[in-house]
Amino acid sequence: MSGVVERLRAALGHRVDTSPDSLALARADKSGHAASGLPLAVVNATSVEDVQQTMRIATETRTPVVVRGAATGLAGGANAGEGELALSLRAMDRILEIRPDDLLAVVEPGILNADLNTALAEHGLWWAPDPASRAISTVGGNIATGAGGLLCAKYGVVRDAVLGVDLVIADGRLLHLGHRTVKGVTGLDLTSLVIGSEGTLGVVVGATLKLRRLVPGEVCTIAATFPDVRAAAVASAAVTASGAQPAIMELMDAHSLAAVHALLKLEPPTPGATQLTIQTDGPAAVTEADAIAEVLRASGGTVAVSHDREEGERLLTVRRMMHPAMESLGTALIEDVSVPRSALPAMFDEIARVEREHGVTIPTVAHAGDGNLHPNFIFDAPAGSAIGAGGIVEAPAYIWDAADDLFRAALRLGGTLTGEHGVGVLKRRWLADELGDDQWELQRQIKAVFDPLGILNPGKVFSR
Numbered sequence: 001m002s003g004v005v006e007r008l009r010a011a012l013g014h015r016v017d018t019s020p021d022s023l024a025l026a027r028a029d030k031s032g033h034a035a036s037g038l039p040l041a042v043v044n045a046t047s048v049e050d051v052q053q054t055m056r057i058a059t060e061t062r063t064p065v066v067v068r069g070a071a072t073g074l075a076g077g078a079n080a081g082e083g084e085l086a087l088s089l090r091a092m093d094r095i096l097e098i099r100p101d102d103l104l105a106v107v108e109p110g111i112l113n114a115d116l117n118t119a120l121a122e123h124g125l126w127w128a129p130d131p132a133s134r135a136i137s138t139v140g141g142n143i144a145t146g147a148g149g150l151l152c153a154k155y156g157v158v159r160d161a162v163l164g165v166d167l168v169i170a171d172g173r174l175l176h177l178g179h180r181t182v183k184g185v186t187g188l189d190l191t192s193l194v195i196g197s198e199g200t201l202g203v204v205v206g207a208t209l210k211l212r213r214l215v216p217g218e219v220c221t222i223a224a225t226f227p228d229v230r231a232a233a234v235a236s237a238a239v240t241a242s243g244a245q246p247a248i249m250e251l252m253d254a255h256s257l258a259a260v261h262a263l264l265k266l267e268p269p270t271p272g273a274t275q276l277t278i279q280t281d282g283p284a285a286v287t288e289a290d291a292i293a294e295v296l297r298a299s300g301g302t303v304a305v306s307h308d309r310e311e312g313e314r315l316l317t318v319r320r321m322m323h324p325a326m327e328s329l330g331t332a333l334i335e336d337v338s339v340p341r342s343a344l345p346a347m348f349d350e351i352a353r354v355e356r357e358h359g360v361t362i363p364t365v366a367h368a369g370d371g372n373l374h375p376n377f378i379f380d381a382p383a384g385s386a387i388g389a390g391g392i393v394e395a396p397a398y399i400w401d402a403a404d405d406l407f408r409a410a411l412r413l414g415g416t417l418t419g420e421h422g423v424g425v426l427k428r429r430w431l432a433d434e435l436g437d438d439q440w441e442l443q444r445q446i447k448a449v450f451d452p453l454g455i456l457n458p459g460k461v462f463s464r
Contacts, residue, residue, distance in 0.1 A: 004061045004085070005041050011053045017042040026066075026086035029073040030133075030323075032333055032395060033425055037082025039066070046091045048166070048174065048205045054087055055203065056172035064458045067199040069110060069141035072133045074334050075424025077145065077198045077460050084458075087203065089140055095119055096206070103211045104163060104180060109140025109204050125211045128155035131420070132320055140204050146196030148420035150319070153369025154247045155212070157420065159195050166206035167194055170451040180208055193446075198422050199457040201450040215281045220289035221312030222278040224301035225270070229253040229352075229364075232274040233345040235299035236368035239278070240341050244292050246369060248279040250319045253348070255363035256376070259325035260318050276301065276368065277315055322365050326376045329363070333377040333395045335403060337410040338419035341371040350409035351375055358402035372419035373410075377403060408433075423461045431461065 008016045017023075022042045028034040040063070045051045058065045066080035068088045080086035093110035100123045107116060113134040117126050129142055130149035137147070143165065148157040164178020178184070178191035194201055226232040232251050239249065252260070252275045261268055269275070276296065280288040286307065293303045306312055326332040339347045344366065351373075355362050366373040377399045395403075407417055407430055417427050417434050432440040444462050448454070 004057065004063050007057050007061070008041060008043060008054065008085075011057065012043065012050055015044045015046065015050060017044060023086075025071070026068065026080045026088075029071045029076060029078055030334075031074045031076045031079075031424070031426060032331070033076035033079060035076075035079040035081030035084075035425075039080035039082070039084045039086045042080075042086045042088055044088045044091050048168065051087065051089070051168045051203050051205050052172045052174060054085070055168055055170060058085060058455055059171045059453060062453060062455065064455045065203075066457050067144070067203050069138035069144070070112070070136055072137040072141065073145065073424065074336065074421040075145075075198075075418070075426045077422050077424030077457070078141075079425065089203070089205070090138065092140075092205065093138075098123055098125070100125060102180065103213070105209045105211055107139055107207055107209060109143070109207065110138050113137055113139060113142060120211065121214065124214050126214055127209055128161050128212055129158045130155075132323065139207060139209070143195055143204055143207060144198050145422040146420060148367065148370070148372060150248045150250060150316070150367065152367060152372075153249055154245050159192060161210045162191060162195055162207055163210050164191050164208040165194050165204050167202040168205050169202040170453060170456050174205070175202070178208060196422065198424060198461050200447050200461050201456065203456075217281065217283040218285040218307055219309050219312055220280045220285045221306045221315050222276075222280075222289055222293055222296065222303060223306075223315055224276045224278070224293075224296040224303045226274045226276070226299075226301050228272055229274040229348050230345050231300055232276050233348050233366075233368070235296050235301055236276055236366075237342055237344055238295050238299050239292055240369070242291070242295050244280075244288055244295070246278045246288065246292060247281045248277065248316070249367070249369035250277045250316075251275070251344075251366040251368040252277075252319060252322070253364045255361060256322055256325065256365050257318075259329055259363060260321050263321060263325045263328050264318070266318075275318075277319055279312060279316070319365065322374070322376075326363060326378065329361075330378045330380050331395075333379070333399055333403065334421075335375045335377065335406070336372070336418050336421040337375070337407060337415055338370070338372045339410055339413045339415035341368075343413040343415065344368060344371055344373075346413055347373060347410065347415070350413070351406065354402050354406045354409070358398065358405065360399065360402045362402070362406070367419075370419075371415070375406060404430075425460055428461055428463055
């Protein structure tokens with residue numbers, strides 16, 4: 001294995017990092033999971049050629065490779081461990097092309113979502129995917145996990161905003177998948193196959209992105225409080241059933257709302273109160289906001305409507321501070337399930353049942369506009385807890401028992417194990433339960449076509 005590092009150093013020089021701090025950081029992400037052992041090296045790629053050279057050496061030496069961006073993942077999918085190479089694309093952060101006439105941009109994978117949109121704004125454009133981690137997550141990472149975000153109910157997810165990807169496969173070959181046209185149905189849609197594949201099929205080294213023009217007109221923000229989470233979930237389903245299409249519709253249960261208020265030193269909410277935060281935009285924003293407000297009032301909500309953009313952003317800050325607030329409560333296992341939007345009330349009933357039966361607290365927020373929930377399993381880390389890399393505390397067995405119950409409840413309601421975080425390490429044991437054995441095996445066979453030696457992100461997604 002030391003020979004692998006020497007070969008990489010001969011080819012890439014100082015871009016191969018074996019310092020203890022860098023190796024330790026490459027073992028973990030934001031999920032609370034850490035890989036076992038230290039990776040062999042961190043390769044800080046600065047070009048497509050660096051990636052190709054790394055993959056050629058990895059193939060020749062049968063060395064596993066784990067691709068990393070900004071390490072903001074929540075499923076352990078980019079954690080590199082013993083005997084593996086961590087291939088960082090963070091330094092590949094250039095915007096290669098912006099075409100306002102064609103509404104597209106070509107970018108490298110390491111650019112941050114927020115930095116991209118800052119640059120696009122100068123052209124009156126934006127890239128719609130809006131994960132909560134937008135200020136710190138990379139476009140490549142968004143593509144790898146098939147990320148969503150707050151705006152996805154109206155503007156779609158990453159899958160809806162990528163026209164093509166440049167992909168280096170395991171043996172170092174470079175493929176140009178997809179197209180620059182609005183339409184394109186030549187052959188199989190390999191671009192969509194790569195989106196959400198979590199680094200198991202190849203290394204995304206470039207992306208052609210579908211852009212939108214900045215929305216003219218007003219932005220209206222609605223804050224509606226309800227006496228309990230089920231009432232808020234019923235109200236959100238009523239908004240969807242009304243035909244309204246808000247840009248954002250976020251639900252915070254009582255636990256999460258109280259925690260964020262405490263973190264931000266805001267006045268405590270009414271005990272048990274749940275909040276829906278909804279935003280409309282575009283030329284019809286005011287009309288849509290008024291109609292939605294009436295639906296919420298009819299559903300028992302206490303409703304306030306703001307036409308001020310800055311006030312709207314302050315209201316959304318409460319939602320975006322969810323993760324720091326969870327850290328203030330203890331150690332959190334941050335999870336991600338989706339159900340049909342009409343099943344949101346039933347899913348919140350299931351969360352309450354899991355809390356009662358397992359004796360756990362599960363603060364939950366939801367992208368109510370598309371049925372994606374983020375339950376957070378909070379636990380204390382007693383002395384003697386298993387510690388992973390960087391002092392990360394592994395979730396105890398009773399937390400995983402509660403999570404197992406909740407995951408299976410989502411599947412019973414016609415839902416899915418993950419809406420946007422991915423499978424990674426944390427959910428691989430449930431993958432076959434959702435897919436069924438035949439589809440699970442077919443997906444493993446597809447991976448083998450791209451990666452016959454199994455060196456791309458081994459032990460993730462497809463490993464039982």
